[in-house]
Amino acid sequence: MLKKIFVLAILAVFAVMLFRSYGLVGANEELNEIATRYAQKGPEEVGAANLVTAVIVTYRGLDTLGEVTILFLAASIIGFFLKTKQQNEKTSENVRKTSEILETAARVITPVIFLFGVYVFINGHLTPGGGFQGGAILASGLVLMLLANPVKKVNHTIISLLESISGFSFLLLGVLGIILADGFLDNTILGTGDFGELISAGAIPIIYIFIGLKVGSELSGIVSNLQKTQKEEI
């Protein structure tokens, strides 16, 4: 009883605080200094039609590298803790059969989802979305595959190989930026091209393809690791 009163009191304090600050917050009429700089010089310096991508991959490229590293760390920790033992092949599979509709629909929809994921990260510099979103969509495609066929085996060699290669290439492109252009992860090593074309904005499409593959394989690795533990007998 006392606990509930405490919770209610804290909620009331929060409500008062939020209500008092309601008047202070409004839509910004103008961009602040950094945002103005990005918005004015971004298209000319980076050449990406999607300004968010220009900021994420080029101006704040190091942050993206950090995010990818954290995701990699999380995926490897999950893999480390879940890999308890080599399961024997003849464990009885008492999985409920999936419905006919799901199975058939998954067969049709999965390739489309994969295609959409690839589209999202290749067009990251033109349309909303990018490496992270595309990678997450790829992993959702894998989830649909696993839902339709719960005992399916996922090939971990391909996933980890893809992950390592794309992570390495991403770093390599960043270092190439130091050598050929102005700094780490500078995208102008390839020339910015025509604004708004698919092949433009320098190295951004290539970097985003690698980020997308890396994120997709990491998330797929997490999901398939968890799926593997479902069959395991404790």
Place this chain on the structure above:
Amino acid sequence: MIKLIAIILALAILLMAIIAVENKKLVVAVIAAGVVSLFASVFYLLLAAPDVAMTEAAIGSGLSTIIFFYVLNKIRKNRKDHA
């Protein structure tokens, strides 16, 4: 019009969040948490942030829900064996 949609969405998010916290069945709670993410991604779209909306829809309501279900299944098996 957009304001009306936003208010309805916010109320739906609140309702789902309360269900997720208060419901005794864990399966219902996990699904409600996923629906919160789904509505939140529509909200991001209304606030002109399609990049964030895509991430939220794919990771928040897709992958994390399925991961919760896998873990839930695992915990249940453990419990049955110990009982």
